[in-house]
Amino acid sequence: MYARILVLYSSFLIVYSNKCYWNNKCSYKYFGSKTIYDEVRGDIRDTAELKGCEAVSVWSMIRHGVRHPTSSNVPPMQRAADLKEDIVRRYLEGHGSMCAQDINNLQKWSWHEVISSTPGDLTFEGYKELHDLGARFHDHFQQLLQKADHYNFKPTLEQRTIQSAKAFVEGLAGGYLRFKISNATDRDDILRPYFYCAKHDVEVYNGPRSQIEMNKYQETPEFQKLLKNVQKRTGLEEPISATNATGLYDLCRFFRAYSSTRSSPWCALFDDEELMFLEYLNDIRHYYRNGYGSPINEKLAGPALGELLQQFQASIQHSTRSFTGYFSHDSMLQMIYTSLGLFRDYPEISGFERIPGRKWRTSFMTPFAANFVTVLHKCVNESGTTDYQVQFFINEEEFHLCHSRTCSWQEFREKFDQFNNSNLEFCNIDNSSTSALESIVVGL
Ligand SMILES: *[C@@H]1O[C@H](CO)[C@@H](O)[C@H](O)[C@H]1NC(C)=O
Numbered sequence: 498m499y500a501r502i503l504v505l506y507s508s509f510l511i512v513y514s515n516k517c518y519w520n521n522k523c524s525y526k527y528f529g530s531k532t533i534y535d536e537v538r539g540d541i542r543d544t545a546e547l548k549g550c551e552a553v554s555v556w557s558m559i560r561h562g563v564r565h566p567t568s569s570n571v572p573p574m575q576r577a578a579d580l581k582e583d584i585v586r587r588y589l590e591g592h593g594s595m596c597a598q599d600i601n602n603l604q605k606w607s608w609h610e611v612i613s614s615t616p617g618d619l620t621f622e623g624y625k626e627l628h629d630l631g632a633r634f635h636d637h638f639q640q641l642l643q644k645a646d647h648y649n650f651k652p653t654l655e656q657r658t659i660q661s662a663k664a665f666v667e668g669l670a671g672g673y674l675r676f677k678i679s680n681a682t683d684r685d686d687i688l689r690p691y692f693y694c695a696k697h698d699v700e701v702y703n704g705p706r707s708q709i710e711m712n713k714y715q716e717t718p719e720f721q722k723l724l725k726n727v728q729k730r731t732g733l734e735e736p737i738s739a740t741n742a743t744g745l746y747d748l749c750r751f752f753r754a755y756s757s758t759r760s761s762p763w764c765a766l767f768d769d770e771e772l773m774f775l776e777y778l779n780d781i782r783h784y785y786r787n788g789y790g791s792p793i794n795e796k797l798a799g800p801a802l803g804e805l806l807q808q809f810q811a812s813i814q815h816s817t818r819s820f821t822g823y824f825s826h827d828s829m830l831q832m833i834y835t836s837l838g839l840f841r842d843y844p845e846i847s848g849f850e851r852i853p854g855r856k857w858r859t860s861f862m863t864p865f866a867a868n869f870v871t872v873l874h875k876c877v878n879e880s881g882t883t884d885y886q887v888q889f890f891i892n893e894e895e896f897h898l899c900h901s902r903t904c905s906w907q908e909f910r911e912k913f914d915q916f917n918n919s920n921l922e923f924c925n926i927d928n929s930s931t932s933a934l935e936s937i938v939v940g941l
């Protein structure tokens with residue numbers, strides 16, 4: 498009996514020590530705003546039919562696909578990548594607990610020069626994501642696309658969104674339709690309202706709150722345990738700083754997104770639970786910058802949602818068919834969700850403690866290529882009466898904003914009339930208060 502327990506026990510040990518990253522068939526795949534779209538998306542083509550209805554107008558806000566890290570992401574990633582030689586050396590000296598193959602893969606890894614020379618640019622994988630998304634939309638909205646009276650495709654003024662628009666429209670055209678893409682403009686209140694909003698820039702984007710909450714979370718026992726675990730696992734002599742830990746996390750999640758095998762040797766430095774801690778840290782940042790963490794954020798999507806309302810109204814009034822595709826950023830999508838009261842948690846997201854069952858999860862809200870799609874349907878019921886219904890999709894999954902599958906036109910109006918004719922006047926701040934706030938920010 499005793500011997501059997503021993504045998505059992507030692508076989509558990511063997512199983513445990515075989516738990517390497519390289520041969521883990523179901524490694525963790527939720528990486529906050531750097532999550533790969535295919536790992537969380539639905540498929541718009543599989544949507545159940547709405548009986549007696551025809552899609553007459555589509556309005557969509559789409560995030561660019563996989564991109565390179567921005568120029569502010571790059572330096573901390575490069576500093577973290579400098580730890581590679583030490584990690585390998587410590588392993589060869591007999592320290593740490595990493596697997597041989599994971600160390601091998603790390604040794605073979607190298608920084609791609611193109612990442613630092615074209616920061617923030619759409620990658621090849623990102624182009625494909627948007628192209629495939631467009632192709633699925635072609636299949637689902639084929640009837641509407643062939644008969645559309647108006648269409649509008651417009652990106653923000655960035656390489657990654659301009660290329661994303663191109664990729665999407667190419668897929669959407671299905672090889673026979675022709676669509677022109679509007680030129681990106683510098684200032685765009687619909688596509689990127691926060692970018693030129695002085696109030697958001699000073700009080701939110703460069704304000705202290707998001708950093709304060711992230712710092713608070715980094716002091717929690719679970720985050721401190723993560724730092725210790727990574728040091729133990731790698732056998733490094735120096736403690737791992739939070740900055741180096743997030744740099745290592747970025748090496749894991751960005752290179753994973755570029756890889757055809759959806760893996761990066763840097764992910765071997767973390768276990769699944771630790772990846773959940775880093776995911777939460779990412780969620781805090783977005784919650785304060787773009788979400789419920791500041792009352793400014795929910796106002797910023799007003800012009801976009803107001804335009805959506807007017808497009809549908811025009812389609813009903815003039816019996817026209819239209820299709821709009823906007824190409825923007827995760828901030829924009831998060832602001833739309835915040836305006837609509839979606840993914841809201843009580844208690845609020847904060848640095849005090851991680852909320853495992855939270856609704857605000859950027860992995861599912863805004864992976865690469867995330868999209869918010871609204872469809873106006875013209876329906877005729879059995880007695881021959883015509884009415885209009887509005888259907889919502891988030892990442893190609895039907896989303897129920899009203900009690901049934903769709904909102905009636907009346908219900909839709911009740912939710913969206915507040916956005917009609919909204920503007921960004923609240924963004925103006927007088928310059929004396931700007932400089933006062935700036936000195937507070939610098940002081941912190
Ligand atoms: C991060 O790692 C780099 C590379 O080893 C090291 O030079 C640097 O001191 C570390 N930074 C912090 C804040 O610990």
Ligand SMILES: *[C@@H]1O[C@H](CO)[C@@H](O)[C@H](O)[C@H]1NC(C)=O
Pocket residue numbers: 679680
């Ligand atoms: C877009 O920009 C290109 C190049 O700057 C210009 O040739 C073209 O006329 C513009 N198109 C529109 C619709 O403004």
Ligand SMILES: *[C@@H]1O[C@H](CO)[C@@H](O)[C@H](O)[C@H]1NC(C)=O
Pocket residue numbers: 878879880881882884
């Ligand atoms: C059709 O719609 C009209 C208007 O909404 C409603 O009064 C009528 O009862 C509906 N008929 C059926 C058969 O559902």
Ligand SMILES: *[C@@H]1O[C@H](CO)[C@@H](O)[C@H](O)[C@H]1NC(C)=O
Pocket residue numbers: 806807810914917918
């Ligand atoms: C939105 O405002 C415009 C005036 O700018 C008005 O004509 C239109 O009827 C309004 N739409 C809705 C749905 O309230």
Ligand SMILES: *[C@@H]1O[C@H](CO)[C@@H](O)[C@H](O)[C@H]1NC(C)=O
Pocket residue numbers: 928
């Ligand atoms: C406030 O600052 C903005 C940009 O810095 C400048 O364009 C504007 O003229 C200033 N306004 C006043 C009243 O000083």
